[in-house]
Amino acid sequence: EKVTIHPAIEDAVADIENRFKSTSEIRRGGERGVPLHVWQHKAFKNWYGAQRAVGNRLDGCIFEWAFRVGPRKQFLLYWVLHVDVHVLAENRNKSNEIVLARTDIKSVCPYYVPPGAQGPEDCEVVLIKEFRSPAKTDDCFIHELPGGSAFKAQEPVVEAASELHEEVGLEIRDLSRFVDHGPRQLAGTTSAHRAYLFSVQLTGEEAAHCR
Known part of the structure; x- marks a missing residue:
């Protein structure tokens, strides 16, 4: 963590008050060991909210x-x-595990149904080939759906459309075309983060743009 330096004591006090004003909840037990910047993180709120909803306790x-x-x-x-x-x-x-978390991601499955298609196996799906440092594939690239996360809070469908535009260069402004399939935890034994999945059916022109 970097140290914040203020030119005057008044600025330091104002900064401290601002940091604590959104965490008036009284913490107990193991909750007191959670740093403020993690306590306020949406991924932590989602994880801890799920634990408390079933009666679990952080000791x-x-x-x-x-x-x-x-x-x-x-x-x-x-x-x-x-x-x-x-x-x-x-x-x-249970005390022998860690909780690893990150900002939730939003992914899009863009697909095209060619004329005469008989079933899902005849459809085309857009994937992104991207280098990922942890990859252990033959070429150390990952083939994945367009997606990612944003630091500015947005509606999931807005973020999904933005990721599609950023990674594929395809801008779909009519958000009603996106079908929401809900959020799912991707690797529950490893990470607490979730992926929000959307699908969108492409026109022939849009599919040609992606090829």
């Missing part, structure tokens, strides 16, 4: 790591907590 928490991006490293992208969770359904505590 212990050790902050392990965070990864920030942006010109001034102002955006929290990933964080890791070593947690001790009381599992109500099993009446036991």
Whole structure:
């Protein structure tokens, strides 16, 4: 974490008040081990909200790591907590796992149904070939649906359309064409983040643009 320097004590106090004004909730037990910047992160709220909804309790928490991006490293992208969770359904505590999370992603499945197509196997789906540092494929590239995440809060469908435009160069302004298939957790044993999936049927002209 970078240290914030203020020219006057009044500025420092105002900054502290601003940081804490959105976290008036009283924390108990392991909640007190969650750093403020993680506590306020949407990915943490989603994960912890799901845990509390089924009666689980955070009895212990050790902050392990965070990864920030942006010109001034102002955006929290990933964080890791070593947690001790009381599992109500099993009446036991589990403390040998970490919670890794990142900002949720929005993905689009753009597909084209050619004339005379008899079924899904005859359709064309647009995939992006992109280098990903963790890749272990034969060429170390990943073939995936257009998608990603944004640091500015937007409606999922707006973000999905933006990702399609950014990665494919295809701008679809009529958002009613996008079919919402809901969010799903991609790797529940590894990461708490989710992917919001949308699909959109392309016209022949749009499909030709993507080839």
